[in-house]
Amino acid sequence: MSLRPPEPTVRDVGEFGLIAAITEGLGPTASVPVSVGDDCAVLAPTGRLAVSTDAMIEDVHFKRVWSSAHDVGRKAVASAMADVEAMGARPLGLVVSASLPKDLPASWARELTAGIRAEAELCGAQLVGGDITSGDKIGIVCTVFGDLEGRTPTLRCGAVPGQVVAYIGNLGMAEAGLTVLRRGFRSPAAVVNAHRVPAPPYGQGIVASEAGAGAMIDCSDGLVADLRHIAEASGVVIALETDALQVAEPQKTVAAAIGGAEPLDFILRGGDDHALLATFAPGRVPAGWTVIGGVAAADGTPGVLVDGRPWDADGGWTHF
């Protein structure tokens, strides 16, 4: 029998040790003239500032048995920063408040930090501050900042009849991944990884804004649910054509494996991939975006039609 020394925990390393590791090498830049280490950070955006906050809680939004600490850090940043993209803003910075159990391995906390910083770097944002407390479960609150750089923010309420609806990014991949993980499987890798680390189409929010997008949102509640947010805010009907939606091979695999489910359902109901959904004047859809429907005047209640049929609030077709 061999005895391994116990792995150091968050309690062993302490708040100040963790903060030192997290903030190592973070310094001032042109857009962050005061970085970590004072009472506040100071941001110097060139335009107005887009701000959003998003919490990710263990066993609600992720499980430690399904995702690595690095995955969790990346997902926390990605899912929050997708909101910045959806305004047409450029990711600038973020602050993170983490609640960590005292007996959490210190290595887990360090990997979480590495994931946070990796995703921040990927989207071009700087970690500018944070807070660590102890808690029974892991909780990560990311508050993210984006520079509008003089652009007008693209809101949910700007969809106009006659525009087309388009998306860029993944749809229903994370949902298919969550489905297999819940059943105890770890493949197909493409969908499982999509659950672990979403891949928002960074930079495309600005592209959409510059193409004159009417309304924009990131897809986090589900494709139909998020299109409904646009429809209701804009007072229009959005007609979604499922022919335009491409079901991916691994989604078909998962649907078949779980017993004849409809793979399109992952796409229509699934959120958490943080694709961008936007409306454009016909002919002004940017390269790489896929048109999936159109905007019509609301003759009564605003909402979403799927292949011409109403879709109810539970995310399914209305049965009448």
Add this chain to the structure above:
Amino acid sequence: MSLRPPEPTVRDVGEFGLIAAITEGLGPTASVPVSVGDDCAVLAPTGRLAVSTDAMIEDVHFKRVWSSAHDVGRKAVASAMADVEAMGARPLGLVVSASLPKDLPASWARELTAGIRAEAELCGAQLVGGDITSGDKIGIVCTVFGDLEGRTPTLRCGAVPGQVVAYIGNLGMAEAGLTVLRRGFRSPAAVVNAHRVPAPPYGQGIVASEAGAGAMIDCSDGLVADLRHIAEASGVVIALETDALQVAEPQKTVAAAIGGAEPLDFILRGGDDHALLATFAPGRVPAGWTVIGGVAAADGTPGVLVDGRPWDADGGWTHF
């Protein structure tokens, strides 16, 4: 025996019901052109933006048996916004992420919100966004924003030998309050209320900045501990003179009641009142601020002297 209907819980009201109550009446203003309800809020500060985040966790930072929900909401905002004051910025806005147990009475959540909005109004900031999740314990993360309005931020590193050290606000009141609450008492009211709702001296951060403050910090870790942060960041020695510190009557009462404690200790060790501490050129101390010491060159290690004697890292005098 009378049966009262069970009080509705957070679970009964649901996330969207809570959010509707929280955001009621919040709309766009000149400095917040996009308020709650879209992917992001949009802030339009006139200068650079000071940003800080602060978490408050049940049974770590407050207890439900000691503080009302309204108190907790006010404290969460006040303790975070004090960091904005300490930069010389004007409170502009905040986002709040709340983790709430599902069986929490909905009335508690509403009172929490009322407290958050009351304190925000007191300091002139707007609630611009948030997030609600469920959790075992109540956790409130406030991320706060301040407008520097063209002023240079006042950092911790700007103390210069020859300056004086001054403060404004309460010192050691919350600590005395916590002491009696821990022993099961609920009075004196002045100190117990100071624990429940700190009273940062709103507006005085700008006053200090305009008076040319060298360094500034809000007192949250303790008077000596926070002066040490300034001393170390600035590479100076801060000499604190306890004669200048006024012990309040209720602090004397508490010290006597708990058996001959030194009431000055509440002031030297206590944080959580969020007084402002700053250094000024002699003769430039703003009205209302109290001089409590001076800044000297560090002849060796930067740090804090209390009445000419070194004070060790545990917050007590070094015994040698």
